Amino acid sequence: MSTEEKQLYAISVYTENNIGLLNRISAIFQRRHINIESLNTSPSEIDGVSKFTIVVNMNEVGIQKIIGQIEKQVEVIKAYYHTLDEIIYQIAGLFKIKSELLFEERQIQNIIKESNARIVTVNKEFFVLEKSGKKEEIVNLYNKLAPFGIMQYTRSGLIAVTKEEMKISTLLKTYNN
Template sequence: MDKKIFTISVYSENNVGLLNRISGIFLKRHINIESLNVSKSEIDQVSKFTIVVNTTEDWVKRIVQQIEKQIEVIKAYYHTDEETIFQETALFKISSDLLFDEPLIQNAIRESNSKIVTVHRDFFVLAKTAQRKEIEAMHDLLAPYGIMQFVRSGRIAVSKEAMLISEMLEEFHNNNK
């Protein structure tokens, strides 16, 4: 089977140690986590892990089954890139003189829908939200001018199809009243 990129969404209670156990599932199978983001979800008191891996569908199915065995995990799903809408955000810290003296930088900011977050005497910070390829292209464009600092977030994603997690939780709460 061919490897491809999968986005795994894990809905869970927010408990200490869960991230360690989830990452251990990937470690045991020698599968690298390409990107990881944990945040509040659309459901009160429930966290959402967004994990990106490059593996086969067979392996991602097994991983999701193992993740769901964790007691705090409510539900886990996996999706291909075609089944999700996703973005990442990057921050570039660059010397301020380039902002004023280099027309290529000015054009790149304008044409790439990037945003200047702050300007100081010695540097400015540029934010770019896009898919990874666009962020990498911006990085490649700016690298010859000297990037003072660079950071990129993990993927954030929503599925195109409805995930019935909210209804599942409501049913669970109603059954336990």
């Protein structure tokens, strides 16, 4: 693949947890008219350091420029980018469905079993399914459940760890000392 071809990249940004940083980072993408496919923020493996995981579809030259702009932010400790082949990732989906379908539609039970989805809660009105996996798996489950009626649906942003050891772990250990 050439550096000019667009593909999905996962950007990992390690930062101090400061108010307003998300706005400044998203503005970097907005100024370049780059759509953010997915965004997740969470604590990192080091206390006091947050991790942003941002998924974008662009070419490698562009992603390198974006990384440079992100790292200019004062609170950013380090930013990396990886192709989806270089990471282990998951996305979660939640599906809220009428409870009567769980008991009256045998096919729903089969769909749950075949998709390795997990029932999170059940009450008289509704039940909630959770499915983790690749985006395609979540969308596939959605497509199978949609004909029965989905009351509510949401999908998380991508969360990821790298396949290779990252030097950030060593850098972050020195950060808090």
